[in-house]
Amino acid sequence: MTENPMREAIQTAISENPVILFMKGTPEQPACGFSARTVAVLQSLGQPFAAVDVLPDQRIRQELSALSSWPTIPQLFVEGELVGGCDIVMEMYQSGELQQTLGLDAGGGEQEPPEAAPAQAPPLSIENRL
Amino acid sequence: MSVTPEELKDRIESGIPDCSADVTGDGHHFTAVVSSPAFGGLSRIAQHRLVYDVFGSELGGRIHALSIQTKDGR
Numbered sequence: 001m002t003e004n005p006m007r008e009a010i011q012t013a014i015s016e017n018p019v020i021l022f023m024k025g026t027p028e029q030p031a032c033g034f035s036a037r038t039v040a041v042l043q044s045l046g047q048p049f050a051a052v053d054v055l056p057d058q059r060i061r062q063e064l065s066a067l068s069s070w071p072t073i074p075q076l077f078v079e080g081e082l083v084g085g086c087d088i089v090m091e092m093y094q095s096g097e098l099q100q101t102l103g104l105d106a107g108g109g110e111q112e113p114p115e116a117a118p119a120q121a122p123p124l125s126i127e128n129r130l
Numbered sequence: 131m132s133v134t135p136e137e138l139k140d141r142i143e144s145g146i147p148d149c150s151a152d153v154t155g156d157g158h159h160f161t162a163v164v165s166s167p168a169f170g171g172l173s174r175i176a177q178h179r180l181v182y183d184v185f186g187s188e189l190g191g192r193i194h195a196l197s198i199q200t201k202d203g204r
Contacts (some may be wrong), residue, residue, distance in 0.1 A: 034195065070175075071182050071189045072196075087198050088174045 008061040010052075014077050017050035019102065022064055023074040027051050034086035038074045041093045047102055078102060132157050133193055137184075140145035158194040165201040174200065 002038045014020055019042070025031030029051075042049050054061040056072055065071055068098050074082045078101055083089065092098035135153040138160055142151040149166035162181065169177045177200040185193055 034197075069179065071187075073190075082175060084175055084178065088178065091174065091199070 004063070006057075006059050007067060010060065010067060013050065013052060014130055015080050017077075018079055019047060019049040020052065020077045021049050021076075022052045022054055022060075023103055024053065024055050026053055031055060032073070035071075035074045038076060038086050041098070042076075044094075045099060045102065045104055047104065085127050095119055133160075133161060138162060138193070138194060138196070142184055147181055159197070160193065160195065161197040163197070163199045163201070165203055167203055169202045171198050 006024075006032075007042060021033035021038060023032075023039065025035055027043070027049075028126065030036035030039055040052075049113060052060065054064065064073075066123065070077055070085065071084060072085050074085055074089075076085070076089055083092070083098075083101060089098060092101065133155075133157045134145060138155070139151045139153040139162075142153070142164055143149050143165055146164070146166050147168045149164060149168065150154070151165075152163045155159050166180075168180065172180075173198050177199050181196075181200065182189060184194070189196060
């Protein structure tokens, strides 16, 4: 069996969404403190992001972790790259690196301000894509 | 079998070269502050992976949650 629709759907979601968070629960109703904290950081930066709830189907988490070599949830991807889980996102937020990674450039003002951010994307459901 | 911070500390310290770890936790949620020269030059992701690799599939199972902070050096 080389076909793996679940993994392909995850890969597609990661490549199609510049900022995507795999989490437990939804941004509105996180089901785990680590996911809740990660969502709160992104929201405090006004960063729109796609979100995938891994809880409805165990295979999402299995395939995601196999793909990313990262065992825990949440997992934040920016431009197709794994940035990290809750601990790393927190550390990077505090040091300003997260803002840089997201292109939000907190201090300088050299970059375009993150104005006109599109309305937050609705949580995306991997299952619905299969 | 319950998990103790001491067990996690011992396993991290024997799994990563020249490493010192401080682990606190309540049997389910743990926090580990880990220092090792092995982290030098690695990204945060790679540093955390080294710690996760010590426990493999026990994470999320027997070890419900492990919060990690890594430091280069010891």
